[in-house]
Amino acid sequence: MANENRKIVDSRGTACPGPITDLSLAYRKSKVGDVIELWATDPGVKSDTKAWAEKTGNKIESVTEDKEKIVIVIRIVRR
Amino acid sequence: MAKKNLLIIGSGDGGTILANSIDKSMYNVTLIDKSDKHVFQPQYLYIAFQGSKDTMVRDEKSLLKKGVTFVKKEVSRIDLNERKVYTTKGKPHSYDKLVVATGVTSDISMIPGMQEINSKYGDYHTNIAQAQKVWSNLNSFKGGTIVIGQSYPICKCPPSPLEGIFLAEELMHRKGLRKKTKFVFFTPYPRAYPAEGINEVIEPLLKERGIEVMPFFNIDRIDPAKKTIYSIEGDSVKYDLPIIVPPPKGMNIEYNPDSVRNDDRLVYVDKFNLKIKGFDDAFAIGDGAAVPTAKSGVDAHLEAKTVARILEGKDAKFNGRTNCPFDTGYGRGTFVIGSYDEKVIKYPVTHMNLFMKHMMAKIYWESLKGEFDSVFDIYFKETEPSRLEKKYGTGKE
Numbered sequence: 001m002a003n004e005n006r007k008i009v010d011s012r013g014t015a016c017p018g019p020i021t022d023l024s025l026a027y028r029k030s031k032v033g034d035v036i037e038l039w040a041t042d043p044g045v046k047s048d049t050k051a052w053a054e055k056t057g058n059k060i061e062s063v064t065e066d067k068e069k070i071v072i073v074i075r076i077v078r079r
Numbered sequence: 080m081a082k083k084n085l086l087i088i089g090s091g092d093g094g095t096i097l098a099n100s101i102d103k104s105m106y107n108v109t110l111i112d113k114s115d116k117h118v119f120q121p122q123y124l125y126i127a128f129q130g131s132k133d134t135m136v137r138d139e140k141s142l143l144k145k146g147v148t149f150v151k152k153e154v155s156r157i158d159l160n161e162r163k164v165y166t167t168k169g170k171p172h173s174y175d176k177l178v179v180a181t182g183v184t185s186d187i188s189m190i191p192g193m194q195e196i197n198s199k200y201g202d203y204h205t206n207i208a209q210a211q212k213v214w215s216n217l218n219s220f221k222g223g224t225i226v227i228g229q230s231y232p233i234c235k236c237p238p239s240p241l242e243g244i245f246l247a248e249e250l251m252h253r254k255g256l257r258k259k260t261k262f263v264f265f266t267p268y269p270r271a272y273p274a275e276g277i278n279e280v281i282e283p284l285l286k287e288r289g290i291e292v293m294p295f296f297n298i299d300r301i302d303p304a305k306k307t308i309y310s311i312e313g314d315s316v317k318y319d320l321p322i323i324v325p326p327p328k329g330m331n332i333e334y335n336p337d338s339v340r341n342d343d344r345l346v347y348v349d350k351f352n353l354k355i356k357g358f359d360d361a362f363a364i365g366d367g368a369a370v371p372t373a374k375s376g377v378d379a380h381l382e383a384k385t386v387a388r389i390l391e392g393k394d395a396k397f398n399g400r401t402n403c404p405f406d407t408g409y410g411r412g413t414f415v416i417g418s419y420d421e422k423v424i425k426y427p428v429t430h431m432n433l434f435m436k437h438m439m440a441k442i443y444w445e446s447l448k449g450e451f452d453s454v455f456d457i458y459f460k461e462t463e464p465s466r467l468e469k470k471y472g473t474g475k476e
């Protein structure tokens with residue numbers, strides 16, 4: 001989408017408290033309609049983001065993984 | 080070779096260690112701070128929850144080695160392009176190399192209702208007076224609901240919100256008020272402690288002590304009239320006594336270029352060499368830098384040592400190592416040990432670990448001068464996450 005507000009959150013190789021801090025922060029600063037693309041290396045991010053999406057009612061559009069990173073695309077539908 | 084001018088802004092944990100560590104035969108070292116008093120911030124916890132009368136403050140000059148020039152001034156503007164640092168009074172300072180170590184401040188304006196409860200109930204992340212306020216409120220508390228949590232996903236000293244509720248619970252137990260008190264801990268994270276390894280150690284303690292946990296709770300606003308805190312996620316909690324960690328924010332200093340800071344006013348750096356993004360002659364360390372690791376004194380310390388080595392022309396790289404001491408109440412504790420590439424260890428809660436935490440506080444003033452460097456070198460090696468992992472693991476995925 002041309003004018004979609006997509007924000008890349010690069011949380012690769014972060015020490016404690018880790019990627020969930022970045023997601024939580026991006027969510028705080030987001031608006032309905034925004035798309036957050038979370039990049040991480042810690043595999044725990046997948047179950048955490050899933051639990052977060054269930055809790056907040058937001059949408060995980062895709063989860064892809066290669067050797068370098070896990071990419072989770074999230075659409076903010078509720079804030 | 081002529082000596083170069085090293086300018087360090089901020090004489091807290093990171094700035095002081097760097098100023099003392101750096102080779103004075105290579106650099107003229109100037110350390111600027113708006114205050115000439117050095118505060119050991121971890122003590123706020125014990126002022127707030129145990130009523131400690133020892134405030135742990137020293138004159139900065141007494142902590143500096145020979146060869147460091149201390150200047151008491153407030154920095155208002157840092158011009159990285161012109162290599163000039165402006166202060167609210169007097170002439171600007173020029174430098175060959177710059178290190179910014181200005182820490183963070185509390186920004187209570189970010190959350191509606193926070194101002195009112197912060198001035199009434201205090202907090203233990205801002206200053207001594209605020210921590211004393213927490214203690215006086217806890218001391219006069221007669222029963223009801225104590226609510227503790229962090230108000231923002233970033234928190235100075237990540238274990239500190241949980242340390243607060245553990246110590247508050249212990250206090251009420253000792254005062255015979257435990258049955259009359261409900262404890263609620265809220266957090267923006269999916270579980271009480273964000274890193275799984277430590278969470279697995281902590282969760283049984285929270286259960287055992289009857290502390291309720293509200294995960295995924297990002298404060299949206301506080302209604303002091305209704306004594307209720309609301310989250311962005313749609314939950315709410317009622318309090319009688321709220322002890323809330325305020326949002327941290329980088330210092331209000333103007334930068335040229337402005338783009339070196341994020342919207343929390345933290346300075347973008349390379350996470351390995353701590354150079355400010357786009358600059359080869361300027362570094363940022365400690366709480367005020369956007370380094371993806373815990374905002375802790377241990378990290379400020381290790382980052383300062385890394386920058387000192389780089390400035391001396393040696394090879395050095397910061398690996399994000401954390402080593403946050405964690406007081407879990409009733410005389411026991413643990414440490415949050417991990418790095419950029421190593422998951423946090425499931426490190427056990429023991430009396431010995433709390434003893435270590437208190438010992439590190441006892442030797443803090445000397446360690447600023449580097450007097451325990453050789454001991455710390457051994458300590459950090461012995462507790463490398465890769466070594467500990469074999470013994471303790473890192474919890475489930």
Ligand SMILES: Cc1cc2nc3c(=O)[nH]c(=O)nc-3n(C[C@H](O)[C@H](O)[C@H](O)COP(=O)(O)OP(=O)(O)OC[C@H]3O[C@@H](n4cnc5c(N)ncnc54)[C@H](O)[C@@H]3O)c2cc1C
Pocket residue numbers: 088089090091092093094111112113114119120121122123124152153154155180181182183203204205235236239330331332364365366367374375376377378379403404
């Ligand atoms: C309750 C609590 C418990 C903690 N427990 C622990 C613990 O157990 N272990 C641990 O490792 N860490 C702990 N910490 C964290 C630790 O205190 C900080 O991470 C550490 O102090 C950061 O060091 P720093 O050098 O980045 O900043 P600071 O120590 O905050 O120093 C910043 C300095 O910059 C100066 N400054 C700021 N702005 C300006 C300006 N414009 N001009 C001039 N000077 C300026 C300030 O006056 C200050 O002296 C705890 C913190 C709290 C609040």
